[in-house]
Amino acid sequence: MSADITLPGVPFALTASDPDAWRVGEGGTVVATAPAHTDLFVDPGGEQSVGAESLLNATTLLGTPPPGDFQLSARVGVDFGSRFDAGVLLVWLDETHWAKLCFERSPSGAPMVVSVVTRGSSDDANGVVVTNPTVWLRISRIGRVHAFHSSLDGQVWDLVRVFALTDEVTGHRLGLEVQAPTGTGCTATFEEVGFAGATLADLRDGS
Numbered sequence: 001m002s003a004d005i006t007l008p009g010v011p012f013a014l015t016a017s018d019p020d021a022w023r024v025g026e027g028g029t030v031v032a033t034a035p036a037h038t039d040l041f042v043d044p045g046g047e048q049s050v051g052a053e054s055l056l057n058a059t060t061l062l063g064t065p066p067p068g069d070f071q072l073s074a075r076v077g078v079d080f081g082s083r084f085d086a087g088v089l090l091v092w093l094d095e096t097h098w099a100k101l102c103f104e105r106s107p108s109g110a111p112m113v114v115s116v117v118t119r120g121s122s123d124d125a126n127g128v129v130v131t132n133p134t135v136w137l138r139i140s141r142i143g144r145v146h147a148f149h150s151s152l153d154g155q156v157w158d159l160v161r162v163f164a165l166t167d168e169v170t171g172h173r174l175g176l177e178v179q180a181p182t183g184t185g186c187t188a189t190f191e192e193v194g195f196a197g198a199t200l201a202d203l204r205d206g207s
Contacts, residue, residue, distance in 0.1 A: 005061070009194040010072075014063040014175050021059045021178070030074075030190040032087070032178040034059050039084065039181035040100060044121040052124065055181060056095050058088075062175035065141075069199040072174055073138040074190040075154065080105040082183025086114070087190065089137045090177045091146055096120050097166055100177060101137050101148040103130065103188075113137070113150045115160050127160050134191070140200040144169055147203050154192070156206045 003019045008028040016022045023031045039055040065072075076087040086104035097119060104114040106126065113127035113135060127150065136151035144167060148160035165172070178188040201207065 007193050009192070010063070011195060011197075012063045012065055014061045017058075017060045017062075022061055027191075028193055030061070030176060030193060031187060032059060032061065032176065032190070033187045034085070034178040034180040034185055036180055036184045037182075039179045040088075040090070040098065040118075040177065041116065041124075041181070042096070042118050042120070042122045044123065046121075052084075053181065058177050058179040060090060060092070060175060060177045062090065062092055062173040065172075065174045065195070066197060068197060069141050069143070070174075071138055071140045071196045071198060071200055072194070073136060073154070074176070074193040075134050075136050076103040077134040077189045077191070078103055078105070078111070078178075079187045080111060081186055082180065083107050084179065084181045085183060085186040086179050087188030088177035088179065089139050089148075090175055091139055091141075091165065092173045092175075093166060093171055099146060099148075099163065099165055101139060101150070101160060102179075103135050103137065111135075113160060115148050117161070117163050117165065119165065125161065128158070134189075139174065140203075141169065142199055142203075147200065158206070159203055162203055
């Protein structure tokens with residue numbers, strides 16, 4: 001695969017950080033493989049670590065969305081093997097300004113929705129435990145604000161968090177990521193990847 005690819009449901013080109021890690025199948029299903037010891041995380045504890053190593057080497061597939069509000073969604077599945085294996089939707093400006101919404105294996109072994117927002121250093125917030133083999137994830141932009149949502153059916157959406165990454169959205173890139181910080185690697189599948197250039201009217205009513 002070349003470094004630049006297009007997906008049927010996404011109206012802008014996406015660039016792979018590692019072209020060999022990404023495969024696009026029929027209908028635009030995306031399969032990505034993470035090498036061992038890959039992640040996006042900036043430890044907020046610095047020398048006084050909070051237990052997650054700082055890494056900025058995750059496998060990504062990113063492009064520049066058109067101006068204006070949008071919604072990017074996908075149904076995500078992961079062949080979980082080790083702690084923090086994840087398939088991710090990602091908004092990225094630079095190494096100190098980015099945010100990710102993850103379907104991730106928790107330390108207890110339970111898959112869950114996890115979010116991380118990085119402004120210099122990263123926070124880390126666990127969300128709901130997911131008993132299904134897949135979960136829908138969505139990133140929305142409303143003005144300069146981003147919202148993360150998750151869903152079990154792609155119809156009713158639960159708010160995970162809302163935040164402003166920077167004062168402006170110029171230069172922000174958008175796309176997918178896969179990571180395996182502690183294990184030997186993992187594979188994530190992104191199905192029904194879709195983009196809508198529309199404003200999400202209500203963050204909290206399930207739409």
